[in-house]
Amino acid sequence: MNYLEVLKDLISINTTVPPGLNYDKAIDYLQPLFKELGFDTQRIIIPAEHAEGRVGRVNLVCHRREKGKPRLIFYSHIDVVPAEGWDAFKPRVENGKVYGRGAADMKGSIVALLLAMESLKGKRLNFDVSVMVTTDEEFHQASQLQYLRQYLEPVSGAYFFDLDSSFGYVSIAGLGELQVDIKVRGKSVHSGLAHLGENAIEKASLLIQALLGLKQKVEQRKSGVAAHPDTKLDRMVGRLNINMIKGGIKVNVVPDECLISIDRRLIPEENLDDARKELLDTLASVPDVTWQIERVFGIPTVPPSNDPIVDELAAIIGDTIGQGNKFGEMGSGDLDHIVASWGGRTFAHGVIRPECNIHGKEEFVYLQDIEDAAKIIARFLSPQD
DSSP states (O other): OHHHHHHHHHHSSOTTTTOOHHHHHHHHHHHHHHHHTTEEEEEEOOGGGGGTTTTOOOOEEEEEEOOSSSSEEEEEEEEEEEOOOOOSSSSSEETEEEEEEIIIIIIIIHHHHHHHHHTTSSOOSSSSEEEEEEEEEEETHHHOOOHHHHOOOOOOOOEEOOOSSBSSEEEOOOOOEEEEEEEEBOOBBBBGGGGGBHHHHHHHHHHHHHHHHHHHHHHHHHHEEEEOOGGOSSSEEEEEEEEEEEOOOOOOOOOOOOEEEEEEEOOTTHHHHHHHHHHHHHHSSSTTTTEEEEEEEOOOOOOEEEEEOHHHHHHHHHHHHSOOOOOSSSOSHHHHHHHHHOEEEEEEEHHHBBGGGGSTTTTTEEEHHHHHHHHHHHHHHTTTT
16 A cells, blocks of 8 residues: 555545535545455445534444454544645645645544554454544534444444544543633624723623633643643643634724633543533623623543553553653543443544644644554554564
């Protein structure tokens, strides 16, 4: 397999979400590759009612069953975040790096898995292996994952190897997430008669000041789970960010609405109910501001993985690249809490490094990391070799 050409082909398929482009093309490209490697494959169309009304959600499930062996399911996704200001879907290779949207997050990891399975073609595996190639991870995919369960059974007691992760260590925990949209109400008038109105943006600024006070408290909370040194953190840390503000229609009109979007990340020791109450109590403490909740979205926290299989993978990583350990990720996703509800266990390793600039311009992946990740996966599946 010319894995570089496969990666370039995958990057060239624009699978941006929103809206969710070309998922069928990406799955149609990958399905024969997995078949060639000895997998039984199934192309699955997710019903709109399991994708929040969205259509065109085509997933792929592949199996190399080994009856009586421990159950191991690889997780991946083909969607990418939007890209502007660069030729994100025209991959280029420079100095051992491949540039393009999705190169590291996470098409490079899918290619690493294919490369690993090529080296194991026709060989017995130490696990009963399945692969899931999903959609809308960069949006929201909890319901889609629940729909896929029927094609992945048994899942209770299964290990889920998340390929959407960092390189060089085993990720054993992620942050929970709480997103809240707050609409602040005012009264619109001509700017020259502002004393007769109520400026929603200025009122929103009072809420923002209170939230910034809460932010200081949140960011002082450290988890018992270590973070990788590349993050410049010693432990996983809570987060509260005000990432979007929308308000006003014209410079000479006092605005009657302002929307604030808050992104709160929770360390494993926190829970959603307490985080939401703390946030709402902070907003309620600000006098003379009329506001209402427009949207709430949450991803629960999950305790860190603690299993001998994680130690085994960490040892393989260390033996392969000279370093390896277990750390928490400073990110969130639907997979961990869905798998926990199934009675499964998750851990992760991929090809992402902080400098790869995922979600930003000039995203890239190191070719050496793809090759090393493939070796790590192959040894994990067949360590006797």
